Each structure stands twice: as C-alpha cells, then as structure tokens.
Amino acid sequence: MKTITVRYFAVFREHAGVSEETLNLDADTAADVFEQTRDRHGSAEPNGHCKVAVNDRLADWDMPVDDGDTVLLFPPVAGG
C-alpha cells in the first residue's frame, strides 16, 4: 500500500465533496489511482479524456506513483 494524496478539480471535486484527501492505495500508476478513486470522482469517462498530474507535473496515465506522491485528477478541460 502507498500513501497517496489525491486532489480533485471542478466536477470531480463537486462529486467527491472534498478538494483533496490522503488515501492508502494499492496503486502502481496514475491510471491505478484514477480507477481506485472512481467512486470518489464519479467519472464514467475513459481516463484518456481526463488528464493527470503527479507532483505538479502533467503526466501520462502509465506514470509510476510512489509513496507520498500527490496525484491531481483533472476532468476534461474546457478553456477559452
């Protein structure tokens, strides 16, 4: 198990009811974090439409996550 801080944005934050929480997850990659927090962020989107950052850097979904990392889950973006 790894201790991961997960941050939720926009619709994910509204669904989770919190902007961030620290969880013990059995996760190897950013995609694992997305899947294991599905009940929290509530996304039925394939994670390809969402974006992820690990420790404030945009990352690919197969980016490894380590104990103590912060994973930012971004719903589909809509700037402009």
Place this chain on the structure above:
Amino acid sequence: MMQITNAPIDAAALQATLANPSAGGYCAFEGWVRNENEGHEVERLEYEAYEPLCISEGERVIAEARAKYPFLEARCVHRVGILELGECAVWIGVAAKHRDEAFRACRYIIDEVKVRLPIWKKEHYVNGDSGWVNCERCASHGIDRGIEK
C-alpha cells in the same frame, strides 16, 4: 507570457505591453462569454483553473508557437471566476515582424490553450440549471447534488 487572472481583462492595456518598434503586424484573439451553447440559454459562466500548471503549460505552448512562427512578443491571459455575458474570458496577443507569423502564432496558441491547460468551464443556464462543459459523460453531470443548483 501566460497569466491567469480573476480581474476583468483590459485588452487595450495588454496590447500596449506588446509594443515593439520592429513589429509590423499585431494579431489578437478574444474569447467572449456567449448567451447560448448547444441549445441552452446561458446566463453566465464560471471558470476554474489550476494556476501552477496553467502557467507552465501555457509558457510551453507560447514557446512552441515561437519556434514554429517566429514572433517578437506574445501574451495570453485567461480569466477565472464568474463571468457575465459579453465579458472576455481569454485574450491572446501576438506582435510579429510580418502578419503571417502573428496570425498563425495567435491561432496556434488559442487552439492549444483550449485543449491542454487545466481550465474548466461551468455554464449557468437561464433556467437555473448548470453544467460543466465537456463533462457530459462524467457521472455527476446534470445531477443535482445540492451544490450545482
């Protein structure tokens, strides 16, 4: 230069910051809050951004534009918070030696900003509903959780 702001965008003041005696062309794009989207009457918009990554990714986009279409000066500003109809949500200005680089760099920057920066837009409709744009397939879209309405 990439910037996120919760203050109204002053296009004239921003344009002035790009002044360059070598510039023969200037091109700007402004994105405005419109009163309709996909059949819904929109009353106002609410933008949220994750600023640290908007800045780093926005600077990367501007650097890419400079490499492809060498310009002299460029700047992008995106609003966050509640915006009323007609307000400017995003402003991009490019000054270049010639018009072609200015047009192309401006277009490149807005197109990339829209798909790459962590910015989200919530539409508030005239009928009282609201919804996050592009999140139609997110589970909670359109569901009243006591927050959205």
